[in-house]
Amino acid sequence: MATTVNGKPKNGQKIAVKRLSKNSGQKVAEFKNEVVLAAKLRHKNLVKLLGFCVAQKKRYLSVSQTKQASLNxxxxxxxxxxxxxxxxxxxxxxxxxxxxxxxxxxxxxxxxxxxxxxxxxxxxxxxxxxxxxxxxxxxxxxxxxxxxxxxxxxxxxxxxxxxxxxxxxxxxxxxxxxxxxxxxxxxxxxxxxxxxxxxxxxxxxxxxxxxxxxxxxxxxxxxxxxxxxxxxxxxxxxxxxxxNGQAICLPTPKPPNYFGANILEDNDSLGNKTITNLHPRD
Known part of the structure; x- marks a missing residue:
């Protein structure tokens, strides 16, 4: 599990800090993967990585500030x-x-x-x-x-x-x-x-x-x-x-089917559960 809170370092810049709890399912390899990709990718609609910290089994990411508001x-x-x-x-x-x-x-x-x-x-x-x-x-x-x-x-x-x-x-x-x-x-x-x-x-x-x-x-x-x-x-x-308004013919969507009753009933996340007996398609 991770929490994101606002922060303000000494230079006055407003940032958001993501802190992973000790019970987080994210492994060290996944944390490193996130840091590397966030540092390499550059786009105005991707979060910008400002820094990270790993100390005493605690992991932090600092990114641009978040905001909540009523949305029209x-x-x-x-x-x-x-x-x-x-x-x-x-x-x-x-x-x-x-x-x-x-x-x-x-x-x-x-x-x-x-x-x-x-x-x-x-x-x-x-x-x-x-x-x-x-x-x-x-x-x-x-x-x-x-x-x-x-x-x-x-x-x-x-x-x-x-x-x-x-x-x-x-x-x-x-x-x-x-x-x-x-x-x-x-x-x-x-x-x-x-x-x-x-x-x-x-x-x-x-x-x-x-x-x-x-x-x-x-x-x-x-x-x-x-x-x-x-x-x-x-x-x-x-x-x-x-x-963006380009004239594109959108096909008729098919109805969504319920596919997961036998996998998960009441939980919101699969976490680290695995599925065996895979049946790959061609």
Missing amino acids: WQIRCNIIVGIARGLLYLHEDSPLKVIHRGLKSSNILLDEHMNPKISDFGLAKLFGVDQIQGDTKRIIGTYGYMAPEYVITGHYSVKSDIYSFGVLVLETVSGQRNRFCKQLQLEEAWRLWNDNKTLDFVDTTLQNDFPIDEVTKCIHIALLCIQDDAALRPRMSSIVAAL
Whole structure:
């Protein structure tokens, strides 16, 4: 487990400090991985590493300051677009092809201008230029954000991050965190979209003060991102283009299926649990 608090060093700069508890599931190798990647990657929508400390089995990361505030639609839209641009950089534009694997709401920090910063690269994996997919027997992450192919078989790819991005978009639009172990939120979003009642999914605190076409498009993109078949999920470049207003024909999303009843029922995170008897696909 990690906590993030604001700090202010002697030079007066406002920072956020992430402190890992002694009971954290993050191993030393993962902490080092996070430090190395955060130091090498440079993008306005990725958190900037200012320093780190390892002392007496305590681990700290200092990054740019976070902020909490009531979010109107324009801010929410900017957050969605910023996260998409950050992922596009990781997947396609960075010198290092990176799969984040830990994308969730608590790993999106906001600076003083409400710009989103993707953080926590402890689970991130580097891919070769021509590498498409990786496999692992150690399934780690937060339930609800992990793609079905990762939970069930251990396969991960850029499409795994895109699934997590879709969940984040639905959370941002609805104002609700995805804590439904039976995917009720995802199923509700698709059902309302399919019944032409998409706006019933939108956060009521927005009081209908938003452009309908823009909100509908964000939900449509999110539903494409959370499709069970990874091959049907859009690329990050297509998502960014659509969010930026380019004329792109968005296909009809298929309904999300419940895939995890036999893996996790009441817990929010899989932690360090592993899945055996993997069945890799061709």
